[in-house]
Amino acid sequence: MRIVLVSQYVSALRGMARVCKRGGYLPVAAVCTRAESSTSGRSTPRMVALSKALVGSCPPGLSVNVVDGMGPLCDVIERYSPDLLLVRGFPWRLPARVLQAPRFGAVNLHPSSLPEFRGPFPVDWAIRRGDPELGFTAHRMDAGFDTGRVLAGVRFEVGPDEFGSAVWHRVDAAAERVLAPALDRVFAKDPGEEQDDTQASYAGAFDVDDGFVDWTRSAQEIHHQVRAWSLGSQGVEGPLADLDGSPVRLLRTSLTAIDAPRVSCRDAPIWLADFTRLPPGNTPSTERKASAK
The missing domain is CATH 3.40.50.170 (Formyl transferase, N-terminal domain)
Incomplete structure (x- = not known):
């Protein structure tokens, strides 16, 4: 054979x-x-x-x-x-x-x-x-x-x-x-x-906007967004977010309290377990900005 x-x-x-x-x-x-x-x-x-x-x-x-x-x-x-x-x-x-x-x-x-x-x-x-x-x-x-x-x-x-x-x-x-x-x-x-x-349904590549985190969405939505990008299929490891006025790429998040920066989303907090700070110029739009607590 x-x-x-x-x-x-x-x-x-x-x-x-x-x-x-x-x-x-x-x-x-x-x-x-x-x-x-x-x-x-x-x-x-x-x-x-x-x-x-x-x-x-x-x-x-x-x-x-x-x-x-x-x-x-x-x-x-x-x-x-x-x-x-x-x-x-x-x-x-x-x-x-x-x-x-x-x-x-x-x-x-x-x-x-x-x-x-x-x-x-x-x-x-x-x-x-x-x-x-x-x-x-x-x-x-x-x-x-x-x-x-x-x-x-x-x-x-x-x-x-x-x-x-x-x-x-x-x-x-x-x-x-x-x-x-x-x-x-x-x-x-x-x-x-x-x-x-x-x-039938079709699973194509993510849109450009899918690569940015909107903190006004639910914590669970953002968590699954980061999980999806962690698969590496889209060419990079995680979506971009604004944190305290600086661009970051989110690599891992948690919906339960851990020793990590905490951000308030629309309905609940999310903890940024792993992220990479990026050079200026990758900052998402104003409505997506958030502050860590």
């Missing part, structure tokens, strides 16, 4: 490889790209760092292929003549020729309960909304983004005070839980269930 893995993230590739190995399947290759977009061959420092981490951290025996752009990536995948393509954490659309070539098709692992939160940032939006549970879905890939037939899904709890790496640890564990039953259905040639498009 020739399985090719596609991802931009070490944890995703290692997790898919572990599940395949437990099922008696050994992936032959992992493929990622240094390119900044699906239409560009240009790399960025962030993408180069990710690709270097992949090369240095993938399981032994797995051939790692780092390419520049979608064209070379598709060529490499086709060169391996895979029986199955497994994808997780790869935000660009793969062309039909790649999806249709494997005899068992292509399967994507998506961190939401599809059809809710299709798109690249489902975890960010679920955390921003304060959801006590997140979802993970394995689905067949088709011409759309996250629109294919569902093979397996799980729900899992996330604590209201979990940030960044703690959330991603739970997401990674859910991905492994959902992949095993999905593989069983794939190799049984089970097509899976169609999604209900009338229930």
